Amino acid sequence: MPTTTLSPPASSARERSAPEVIFAEDLCKGCELCITICPTKILKLDTTRVNSRGYHPAIVYNLMECSGCASCAKICPDSVITVRR
Template sequence: MQARLTFDRDRCKGCELCISVCPKHILALDMTSANVKGYHPAGVTDLSQCIACASCARICPDSVITVEKE
């Protein structure tokens, strides 16, 4: 099963909750750039490993993550 993760980078505040619950450990903060609010947003490092469990989307307090199964 393929998954597609999208992050609303400009709304992410880098709280790292999504990173802490990912069972595949494929989420990380983007330390190379900041969003419009000055935070380092979270993102996926290896989409091919995503199992589309949506744990990241459920725990996100600002609902910035969308998980779609393809």
């Protein structure tokens, strides 16, 4: 399963401490539960493309704000998301 890692380049101290949020993107059905549940509101659907199932996949657009709480991963019905920190 292709995955998309949305970690920033490890170039600064702040960035190195950011959590890693990995999407098994082709499993995403674009249901937006992760977007709703995220306490810091840093997820969105990437409406510029579709995955292999024809859905706009969810992405993190502001990883710097991510607390690594994994709420998005817990609520995701399709086990799309892995969180590390």
